[in-house]
Amino acid sequence: MKYVSTRGQAPSLDFQGVTLAGLASDGGLYVPESWPQFSHDEIAAMAGLPYARLAQKIMQPYVGDCLTPERLLELCEQAYGRFAHAAVTPLKQLDETQWVLELFHGPTLAFKDVALQLLGLLFEEFLARPREDGGDEHITIVGATSGDTGSAAIDAVAGRAKVDIFMLHPHGRVSDVQRRQMTTVIAPNVHNIAIDGSFDDAQAMVKRMFNDSAMTGRFGIAAVNSINWARLMAQVVYYFYAALQLGAPHRKVAFSVPTGNFGDVFAGYVAAKMGLPIERLIVATNVNDILHRALSAGDYSASTVTPTAAPSMDIQVSSNFERLLFDGCGRDASALAAQMKHFEVTKAMQLTNAQRESAAALFSSARADAGDMANAMRWAFEATGEVLDPHTAIGLHAARAAEGIPAGVPIVTLATAHPAKFVDAVERATGVRPGLPARVGDLFEREERCDRLPGNYEAVAAYVAERATPKHG
């Protein structure tokens, strides 16, 4: 399998290359040059497979000969062996139509663990391979987080040889649990930075570093955000896992996905491209609703980020939307590059008719304000006894409001975080104060380590350059 950039000017890479590269050198995002497909019978034969086996089957076409099937399976078993639930991502029924897929049973209590536990192992596997010149390769991960990617990535790479991680979060805009899950990991290769600004500011600095030749010349800058293809690939698996349990491929399933950077829901799109019969993907946003405006009216224009009780979705510039727009314009990389450059300058763009029509075939969208979110949490608790986190509640709000889904089609809301990560919002809505699972341990007693920097690229680049290990040993 080869990977190409959405902007057409970067070299194509194999899976190992794309995993270590992160953002493409032309500023675009890597995507497979074509979507592998499974037949109806091949999907039917996957029913009942344990999670790790299913993961190996779904991901092998993307990995190609960079890992043997046996080795990929070993890595999946190792990654998913750390989850606290035997089903890895268990499915729960709320009522006749509504289901939730619990994606928060990993070490840091959010769906990011599903991909990042594997990505940590993939980094180690590929960095252990000898380089042609006999030298040693070292990577410097630079990431941006609105709360959950940071802790999951740090857990996945803390203490690993040949890897440094620098994680930027917006100061004061993540929950206490999210912050402590990052800042209390004291390891020589882990560097937490709180920046003044929003997640979008942090993400823009990360992307800029990939295009800063002074930095990329010295350091092997790598990504753990969903700009890294391997993140999305691993997230495709749970769409198959849930749908197979609900009768796929003989029955269609709809998914409602709380969305910020468009990575999780793009993985659903990939599952559909691979042959999974998905009735609809519902993109659920909070009041930072650029994606809802884009999908419902073609208007992709960013405004200032509003802090909400679902902070991980406080995002206005959704990286992975570019991957959808690429398919939506018939993979015309030069047209897309011009469209994205225009957006980068003006922070606004209109989707073309072709992009709108191709998205409308699978996606719909909804926006939830604070009241909608609290009502969904309350309904879930009072009607079903389930305590949901604010992000999941936004997904459930959109699932319950969805129109035009045929009777008999189950709607699965992705439960993206454990409610204990956002205790105050959950308590306000339900009166229940969920406790942290024992596996998180003494989070509130541990020492925190984090530096604060201005929201300024030069300051961040200098900080990284002072502490990172050069790429070739």
Ligand SMILES: Cc1ncc(COP(=O)(O)O)c(C=O)c1O
């Ligand atoms: C708990 C939670 N829900 C939803 C999202 C949105 O996911 P995505 O950015 O992949 O759209 C995030 C952040 O990514 C998150 O941390």
Ligand SMILES: N[C@@H](CCOP(=O)(O)O)C(=O)O
């Ligand atoms: N919500 C995310 C933001 C980063 O998104 P990613 O999926 O691109 O890593 C977070 O919690 O950090």
